[in-house]
Amino acid sequence: MSILEQVKNKFSQLEVNEKNPKRIYINADNETAKAVVLYLFHDLKVRLSTITGLDSRPGVEILYHLAVDGEAKVITVRTLVKKPELEIASVTPEIPAAEWVEREIAEMLGVKFIGHPNLATLLLPDDWPAGVYPLRKQTFESKQELKEIEN
């Protein structure tokens, strides 16, 4: 049984989109997404390649890219972290490989990973202003506001 079939059996309510045989996208809510990722990583021994954070209007999309090396597939589990709370359970306690990339998403997009052992800045300088997230598709009300943030 293929990895995808096993996931479908375990989680019956998933919205699965097979874009092509090599790229599979699964949409789920925050809790299910984490459960699917943990199931793939721990039970099916799939490698967590990386996590992408993507800013959109209703929230930040988190995409867990898992490389199924035995089947030449990449399974992407997609979930939306809603604004303005932007809180999602971290997978780092269960998957150490996610530590750095979750830190990166936290500082770049302002997502709070609940349960992450160390959310200190990874790539940004230590004196980076709090509340400014470089990868947000943020608009500024006025030039004044932009100046304030820049200072």
Added chain:
Amino acid sequence: MAKETMIPIGPYHPLLEEPEFFKFYVEGEKIVDAEVRVGYNHRGVEKISEGKTFDQATFVVERICGICSTSHPFAYVRAVEDISGIVLPERAEYIRTIIGDLERIHSHLLWVGLAGHFIGYNTVFMWAWKYREPVLDMFEVISGNRNHYNMFKVGGVRRDIKETDVPGLLKAIDDVERFCGMLLKAVIDDPVIKARLKNVGVLKKEDAIAMGVVGPVARASGIPIDVRKDHPYAAYDRVNFERIVMEGGDVFNKAAIRLLECIESTKIIRQCLKQMPPGPIDAAVREVGVGEGIGQHEAPRGECIHYVRSNGSNYPERHKIRAPSFMNVPSFKLTVIGESIADAALITAAVDPCYCCTERMAIVDRESDKVLLTGEEMVRLSQAKTEKLKQKCLY
């Protein structure tokens, strides 16, 4: 009781992809704790890329890394092609494979040379770099540049490999293959190198899986992953080559894997040059389309993965880049603790992250911030250890 001292290593050299700053806490000679700090060279390429057209972003990502400058464009163009399933002309696939593996050879030889220098085998350093040189010359012949080749574009490659260049290319890879075979024999049989590198900086298999390491680091720890084999792309499924996997997880295995991979790469290039059909090298893509795509490439240091989302405009809406060292660097903590300072330089370098940073290494007293040992002295310390072993092994 031995006083605990902090040794900072770093912060960085702007030459390489992943500058980093290590803090090693030592008791006497033994490392008891380690911290890694990165980001000194963060340039915000993901954000810059969002402001460039799909074609321009290829050049931007090429500038992420100077050593493996093709890995990022390779992964990026594959991600863009994945959005709407663009199919490439066959010749372009072969040329991409040749460029990808020529790069692997020069990147691995660079590492082997520097590893030789660190352990006091300067002959290895001179030889490895001598044979790396013709590879760079071949790049110049093919693309006009020794390092940033600018060969990739969405839908194909930018330059063809001329028939007249093939004999020179074949000769260069023959020389490299011979040299790697010779070096491999010398390295594997040398009792000093064995004593110096075996069981140093071991990364256990279960740790390697948990940390998600990729490339030669993973393969040295017994994890058989290789994007070229597992997710066949370009012309990698049309050529024969071995997947090199070892069990030990120490520096010796990592060195041997890189040498063996150079030999496999020469085989790949030779087969590609032979099988390459004539024809167009560009699919002439007019539009990228709406959607998202993922592109992977087995860079010299491991899997490089890009995610691109397009909203139908000329610019990527989001471009996520994950370099292999991003997964490999965090594994340091598991490999250096318990080892001696003389080995620290070697172990941090075994992952092939950024060599230059180790040259800025200094041992500083925690209280007074006084420099106790400079980077040069660290290298000398490492070389002295080899010297001592040499005496023990040979006489």
